[in-house]
Amino acid sequence: MVCSGFIRLAAALVCLWGLLALPAQAQSDTEVDLALVVAVDISFSMDTDEQALQREGFAQAFRSKLVHDAIRGGMLGRIAVTYMEWAGSPDQKVIIPWTVLDNSESLMAFADRIASTPLRRAQRTSISSAIDFSVKLLEESGLTANRQVIDVSGDGPNNQGRLVLEARDAALAKGITINGLPIMLRQPGYLDIPDLDVYYKDCVIGGQGSFTVPVRERDQFIEAIKTKILLEVANLMPGQTLISRIQSPQRTNCMAGEMQWRDRWSN
Template sequence: MAARGTALSLAIAASLTVSHVGQAQLRNVELELVLAIDTSTSVNADEYELQRTGLARAFRSANVQSAIASLGEQGIAVAVVQWAGPGQQRLAVDWTWMKGPQGAERFAEDLSAMPRAVSGFTDIAGAITHSMNQILTNNYVGDRLAIDVSGDGTSDENDPIFARDRALAQGITINGLAIHSDEYDLGDLAQMGLVHHYTTRVIGGPGHFLIQASDFDDFARAIEKKLVREIIGPAFAER
């Protein structure tokens, strides 16, 4: 019995040690941010390239790098998810911690080399759920949690409102970037429908907002503006 008691004590001690090691590996950050970009069929090769290069350019910009540096030593953790139809979501650039220009430049290099991973229908609900799971299972503990969903169309698979509400219940804010595409949006009425869809069924949470890009050529400008606002936070960013 004594031997069994000793073995049990050692097992408990070992489990506690593993638990403490796991906790020690967690990093506290000001912001955990998933950039969820649309790679569905409506996004052609040139438009995907504009998203990829636009993101890389944004993280190389003085505005974004200054915003990151303004948060201090905790910094931020960022990842990129590509999404399309049901089951078509991929972590395209893994979680990266940065607190200033050097980290942002390294992340921009990873973005510049990011291949297209998925294509298919438009499942914004799947994009939100996958992004939420990335936040809940990474090695960071953020004071703020956010998903940045960008896309050029409304959901044709699954209503995103339920996935949005699950994410909001986890304390995650969802912001949107609606990209207008003449090829698929088919005029002003459809563009209004895209904005309405994002506003009522996609975005939500404290300080949430939607930014519009007039087309994919405008993506780089819009995503830089959006990143600065997300990084600095709703208490300080321009309303």
């Protein structure tokens, strides 16, 4: 199974990267190797079991020794992360504000805060608003970061707010990288689209070193999230086996979600 190789490959890459990295003394409390926005879908299309798995995956990622080692191997040896949840265009909420992670204690405390936050759900899916909100969080963070990354997870296409391509391109113009975790645990149904991973590749992610880690099986969920966070912290890309690309004769329709919503009300 593809998932079974996630952590082994990522660990090998981190070990190699760590040998090459040259740690340097941090000059300021606001200087970090990475400023990371974890943007998590809580729309009603995500059932509570999926939400719980998603939450557990992120909590486990920040408890992982591999992630701890990757942070220590950075030039400054610390990152800053904020965890936010999103659904429709008016619904973005910061669950954990910007937090500098530079030792095991801070990482464990951050993971515990993720795990202990009550689950909630909300209407609609606005990836574009999630990206715009994340960009604002980065701009107002007060951090000086070598890299700025938005980590978007979701199980459906954009169907509210401005076009996702507009939001993506605006973020990329600011030097921000967007990575994706398309969640594909169910057969496409109401307001879903087939090949969500291709949609994310064509319409959502972008920037230097951007990638997706699709989740197609429930038992892949937690390991996929852990691997994605690890690769983002270590500034590595997954091998081609992790990016399960589907051959498509033409570019994805990046307005597929908006068209579905329009058709719903016109019939």
